[in-house]
Amino acid sequence: MEVLLFGIAKDIVGKSQLQFLETDIIPSSVSELKKMISDTYPEFRNLSSLAVAVNSEYASDDVPLNRNDEIAIIPPVSGG
Amino acid sequence: MEVLLFGIAKDIVGKSQLQFLETDIIPSSVSELKKMISDTYPEFRNLSSLAVAVNSEYASDDVPLNRNDEIAIIPPVSGG
Amino acid sequence: MVDKKIIEIVDIIDTSQVFTELSDAQSGGICVFIGTVREFTQGEEVVSLEFETYKKMAVKEMDKIASDAMKKWSLNKVIIRHAVGLKEVEAPVVVVGASSAHRDACFEACRYLIDTLKETVPIWKKEMFENKTVWVSAHP
C-alpha cells in the first residue's frame, strides 16, 4: 500500500509518499489512516481540514482500505 | 433644428433625420416633440417606449429644446 | 481612472486580447461576458443581426456605466466594447468585463455592465430572418 502526499502534507512528512511494506499492518479504514498519520506527524492536527482519497475519489471516514487501493492524503485545497 | 432618427424610428419616418427650417415653429420641449412626432407618424404610439436625447443625453419630458440642440429620437434600445 | 476604462464602439470584436486588456498586477480575478449571435430566436432561424448606434451618445452612456461600476465595486479595469454593422451567427457583438482583487466584485460588476448596457445604451439590433426583419424590443 502506498499513500500519496501533496502540498503541505508532503512538507510535513518530508516525502511524496508513504510506503507500507507487504509485512506492515495497514490501516483498515480512512479514519484509522488519519489517526495513524496524525499520531506519527502531529502537525497534521494543526491543519484546517484533512481528507483522504481512495482510488482518486474523496472517501469518508468509514471507507475500508485495501492493499491495492491508491490512497492519497488531501490537505486543505487552494486551487483557483 | 435637426432631429436624428435611429433604428425603427428611421424606418417609420423613412429618413435618418427630421429637419426644421429657420422659419418652422419648433417644439419647445421634449414632450411637445414626442407629441408632434407621434401625431405625424402614429406608428410611434405602438412602440414599447419612446425617449429623446438632447445633446446626447437622455432628457425628461419637461426639458426645453433650443434651435442649436442636437436632438435624437431614441426608440427602445436592444444592444448586447 | 480614465486610463482604466476601455470604452469602444467597433466594427469587429477581437476576443483574443480581452484578458490581456483587463489584466492587472493588483487583480486576482477577471470576469468577462461576451454576447454572441444566436442561431435561433424563439424557434426561428436568424440569418444575421444588424447593429446600429447613435455613437456619440452610446460612448457617453457606456462610459457612465463603467464609471458607476467603478464607484459601486472596487475594480481595477473595466471594458465595454460593442460592435456595429452586420453580424453572422456566432459572431461576438459585445464584450463587457472587469478585473478586481477578489472575485465577488468582478462577477457582480460584469453582470451590472451587461444588464445596464442593454437598458440604456442607444444601440439597436435588427434580426434578419429568411423572410422578414425585426427591430428587437421595439414593440411590446
Added chain:
Amino acid sequence: MVDKKIIEIVDIIDTSQVFTELSDAQSGGICVFIGTVREFTQGEEVVSLEFETYKKMAVKEMDKIASDAMKKWSLNKVIIRHAVGLKEVEAPVVVVGASSAHRDACFEACRYLIDTLKETVPIWKKEMFENKTVWVSAHP
C-alpha cells in the same frame, strides 16, 4: 455531452482562445472567469505562486463540477482549465467558463464552477514571499 466539456490541467494557460473554444451557434452568451496571480496578499508582496495537483483526481473532480453545472443549467459548452507549476504576478492560473442561450445561465454557472473548484479540486497553492513560503488555506 462529453465533447462539450473542456477539462484540463496544463502548464501554461493561453487566454486568447477561450472564447473561440466556448463559442457555439446556439449560444447568445459566454461568461468566463480567469483567476490570476495578484501582487499583494494581505499587504505582503507575493513573488510568485506555485501550484501542485493530484492530477488524476483533479481532472475527475473538475469533470464532476462541469457535469453538475450542465445538469443545473442549460449550457452549451463548459471549460475548466487549471495551470500548475510556478506562476509569476499577472499570470492566469485558472479559466472557467460556460456558454448558454441566455445570459443568466452562463453567469450563474461560471460562478458555480470557480466556487466549487476552490472547494473540492485537489490543487494546492504555495505563496512565495521574499522570506517565506505559505501553503494557502492549510491552517485555520
